[in-house]
Amino acid sequence: MKITILNGDLETKNSDFSDYIENLVKQFQVNNNIVDVFHLKKMELSYCHGCWNCWWKNPGLCSTKDDAEIIFKSYINSDFVLFASPLYVGFTSSSLKKISDRLIVLLHPYIEIRNKESHHTKRYKNYPDFGLLIKEENDTDKEDIQILNDIYDRFAINFHCKKRYLKSVNFNTVKEIVNASCNI
Amino acid sequence: MQVVIFNGSPRRKKSNTKLLINSFLSGYKKVIDTKVPVYYIASLNKKEELLYAYKNAKTVIIFFPLYTDMMPGIVKEFFEDISKIKNSERKKIAFVVQSGFPEAYQSIFVEKYLEKLAKRLKLDYIGTIIKGGVEGIKLMPSWMTKELFTNFSSLGEYFAKNNEFDEEINSKLRKPYKMSKIKRNLFSIISKTGLTNFYWNGNLKRNKAYEKRHNHPYAQKWSH
Ligand SMILES: Cc1cc2nc3c(=O)[nH]c(=O)nc-3n(C[C@H](O)[C@H](O)[C@H](O)COP(=O)(O)O)c2cc1C
Numbered sequence: 001m002k003i004t005i006l007n008g009d010l011e012t013k014n015s016d017f018s019d020y021i022e023n024l025v026k027q028f029q030v031n032n033n034i035v036d037v038f039h040l041k042k043m044e045l046s047y048c049h050g051c052w053n054c055w056w057k058n059p060g061l062c063s064t065k066d067d068a069e070i071i072f073k074s075y076i077n078s079d080f081v082l083f084a085s086p087l088y089v090g091f092t093s094s095s096l097k098k099i100s101d102r103l104i105v106l107l108h109p110y111i112e113i114r115n116k117e118s119h120h121t122k123r124y125k126n127y128p129d130f131g132l133l134i135k136e137e138n139d140t141d142k143e144d145i146q147i148l149n150d151i152y153d154r155f156a157i158n159f160h161c162k163k164r165y166l167k168s169v170n171f172n173t174v175k176e177i178v179n180a181s182c183n184i
Numbered sequence: 185m186q187v188v189i190f191n192g193s194p195r196r197k198k199s200n201t202k203l204l205i206n207s208f209l210s211g212y213k214k215v216i217d218t219k220v221p222v223y224y225i226a227s228l229n230k231k232e233e234l235l236y237a238y239k240n241a242k243t244v245i246i247f248f249p250l251y252t253d254m255m256p257g258i259v260k261e262f263f264e265d266i267s268k269i270k271n272s273e274r275k276k277i278a279f280v281v282q283s284g285f286p287e288a289y290q291s292i293f294v295e296k297y298l299e300k301l302a303k304r305l306k307l308d309y310i311g312t313i314i315k316g317g318v319e320g321i322k323l324m325p326s327w328m329t330k331e332l333f334t335n336f337s338s339l340g341e342y343f344a345k346n347n348e349f350d351e352e353i354n355s356k357l358r359k360p361y362k363m364s365k366i367k368r369n370l371f372s373i374i375s376k377t378g379l380t381n382f383y384w385n386g387n388l389k390r391n392k393a394y395e396k397r398h399n400h401p402y403a404q405k406w407s408h
Contacts (some may be wrong), residue, residue: 010264028292047226050249051309056387060399072402087370089259089267090300098257106402109384112375113368118285124400143300150293155252 003028003183004078004128005037006071008085008096012041016169019088031178036074040095047099051078055109056123060123062105071099072139076106078128080164080181083152085136088143090144091151115157127160131181135169188241189211189232192248192259194223198264201247203284206405207333211397225262234262236292239269242277243310243347249318252285254294259318266303278310278349284319288358291316311349313339321381325351 009017010132018039028035044066053063075081081179083100085092106127107120117160132152148165165180173178188210193199209220223234225248238244255263279298280290291314301323302309321329335353344348360367374380388394 047194047253048331050193050199050251052387057393058386059388059396060401061394069402073404076400076402077404084392088264090304091254091297094257094261096249097254097260101251101257104252110381113363113371115285116363116368117290118363118371123398124403139304147293147297147300151254151297153295154290156251157265 001062002034002077003036003078003080003181004071004074004081005035005082005084006075006099007037007039007094008041008093009085010086010088010093010095011040012039014045020174021084021170023090024177027174027178028181031182033182036078038071038074039163040093040099045071045095047098048104052109054105060105062102066100067120067183068099068102070124072103072105075103075128076124081128081130081182082133082177083130086145087137090137090140091131092134100155107159117157119158122160129162129164130156130180131164131177132166133169133172134166186218186241187220187243187245188237189220190225190238190244190262190272191222192256192262193226194226194256195249196226199249200282200321201249202322202378203333204280204315204318204336207336208280208340208343210345211337214341215344219334222243226258228258233266235265235269237326238375239265239271239290241275242273243278244307245278245280245343247280250291250294253290254297255281263301271306275307276310276347277305277307278343279312280315282315282318285318286315286317287360287362288314289362291354306336310347313349313354313357316360323383 005021007018007021011014011018021037025035025037045068046064046066049064051063054061062072063124083096085096106123108123110117110121112121152163167177167180189205190200191199191205193201205222212220221237221348223237225234248255266336268339281294283291295312295314298312299309339353340351385394388397
């Protein structure tokens with residue numbers, strides 16, 4: 001399988017979370033997967049400016065020229081994506097949210113009714129399913145997990161795919177993440 | 185400082201959010217004749233100034249567009265920043281979420297997050313206004329947007345009087361909550377005529393990009 005990992009850790013050095021991700025990458029590779037891993041905070045990545053150039057000027061292409069292009073390519077050509085981030089004030093990091101916004105380039109502006117709601121149609125034939133890997137905060141509670149599940153389920157509807165799981169580095173081993181990701 | 189408004193749109197001065205804030209303030213000013221400061225969260229080079237304004241405000245209203253079912257990344261960053269600020273006294277916070285899709289339902293999940301955020305940051309939560317169908321308001325003739333702007337003006341007027349949102353207007357703005365079966369059927373009929381894509385096609389043609397509309401440049405060759 002080809003796997004893309006988007007690591008939203010805002011800490012760029014000495015981080016347990018990123019160490020965990022590193023171990024996870026190794027474990028994926030041992031199992032013969034091809035892994036692209038991006039530590040977003042270490043890259044040059046702007047936020048989405050909402051210019052719609054990707055929808056009506058250069059269809060399918062983002063006009064903001066930075067490191068995002070390799071992420072778009074990796075994402076859309078993967079079999080599975082892992083959104084990985086410690087929680088900050090109850091949600092995945094701003095780095096991860098910024099790149100998630102920019103994934104809109106992968107959709108079509110046209111609108112259809114799906115799930116009885118308005119949504120954008122596909123630009124690509126296939127979109128990868130994803131998993132969500134978090135690190136809880138001290139005050140994370142059931143309500144926060146519910147909110148995360150809901151929002152990422154919405155993301156899955158928008159991005160023509162399925163959310164396979166939400167897991168946490170606090171409770172799940174690297175092995176468990178690998179199994180959950182590769183058991184299709 | 186009393187009330188401070190933050191505009192969370194990445195489009196800043198060209199945003200739909202700005203138009204809604206202007207209407208809100210026109211009503212607000214009918215009651216309280218002071219200038220309410222408006223800050224742009226996307227002005228990242230003014231971060232210090234923004235955080236200072238936040239720290240000193242008694243009431244904060246944050247307006248933002250829905251981005252992939254949540255607040256935009258820059259607004260998330262703002263939340264991370266303000267979570268590090270120690271509030272000297274209790275502060276009130278309110279939100280206005282506006283979106284492209286018409287259904288208010290699309291924004292009720294971020295609403296739950298916002299309510300929880302206020303609790304987490306120990307702020308008094310005033311509430312959240314939700315308004316769908318806002319993309320394109322700049323191109324609409326004034327008769328189409330009149331009601332929207334009037335509602336936002338009334339919202340501002342009520343807010344100036346009560347430091348709260350008018351629940352009646354809030355529920356009015358939340359319509360449609362979901363697409364009714366009739367609307368959905370109508371949509372599928374109209375979409376066969378291409379009319380539902382009118383806004384996008386018009387812009388694609390204007391930019392001479394219509395022929396390229398289905399491009400998928402990031403796919404590897406063998407996958408398509
Ligand atoms: C990256 C991006 C993501 C968006 N995601 C959503 C969405 O999930 N649901 C929705 O209804 N509208 C979505 N929109 C549409 C905006 O919410 C809508 O166009 C809004 O009116 C923009 O306001 P502004 O001009 O103040 O930025 C999105 C727009 C952009 C650019």
